[in-house]
Amino acid sequence: MKADHFPPTEAIVTVAGVSKTYASGFQALKNIDLTLRRGEIFALLGPNGAGKTTLIGIICGIVNPSSGTITADGHNIISDFRAARTKIGLVPQELATDAFESVWATVSFSRGLFGKPPNPAFLEKLLRGLSLWDKKDSKIVTLSGGMKRRVMIAKALSHEPRILFLDEPTAGVDVELRRDMWEMVRSLRESGVTIILTTHYIEEAEEMADRIGVISRGEIILVEDKAELMRKLGKKQLTLSLRAPLTAVPAALSAFQLEIADAGNQLVYTFDAKDDPERLSRLLHDLGESGIAFKDLQTSQSSLEDIFVSLVGARP
């Protein structure tokens, strides 16, 4: 089932005023407000120690918040823990399974833990969807790293949750497997599951996420649609390869942010992705007026990584 409307807007998880101070006295989260939307892929980004795992732990009911409330699909995670937890699947950072059990036993057992009646047909579909069906009788210890990770996902989905948390799903996974994982996560979303992932690979968020949240030092500093974020904060560059080298930017072009590169053979124009496109045609017109001819032009755009570094790096 595909989400009825896209982009999704209906709330599935609500975090309101959540703070966490550990017993050591360290305040890991400061008054977090966050709404996750049904059917989206939400990427939570932040530097090491920013509080991502703590926040996920709190939403999943594993870590107690010091204050604030969390609801998951309408259930309060503290006062209605069992009902809320049943809606949630969690794939933690560390691969934790009983290595000597078979894939089938692990996944069936996990479903039982949530009080769900056995449903071999559902588990078969799940394992087939994760390309694990032919490994169902294999002991986990015999599987490759990528397969073990998929077993963790199957385990987390065994009780048919509507919300799936993936904490660093592709850490240490090679590029090819990472792409397989992305495909799989997308197809989960198609089936109506809401996905929240944390990642250190920012290109993963750029590739996958509908929305991005950035957490830094225990505070959410930004939540935005990915496309909007890249449009608002992204920079673009236009590089012109000149027919004749320049020694300086002509005064007639001083209204534009231009720099000379490649020993005068290139002129580089940097602009905001959201700038008026008319400005670009004005630049090209003014270049012609100034007698500057070019033989080639290239544009490039800043990545989410550049944007992320500028956001988090600006906060010492």
Ligand SMILES: Nc1ncnc2c1ncn2[C@@H]1O[C@H](COP(=O)(O)OP(=O)(O)OP(=O)(O)O)[C@@H](O)[C@H]1O
């Ligand atoms: N049980 C604990 N007791 C005290 N401090 C803790 C505890 N667990 C985590 N912290 C601290 O809280 C902060 C946030 O940790 P958390 O694991 O949530 O960050 P993270 O964003 O997930 O980091 P990473 O990207 O490295 O996994 C860190 O400074 C960490 O040292």
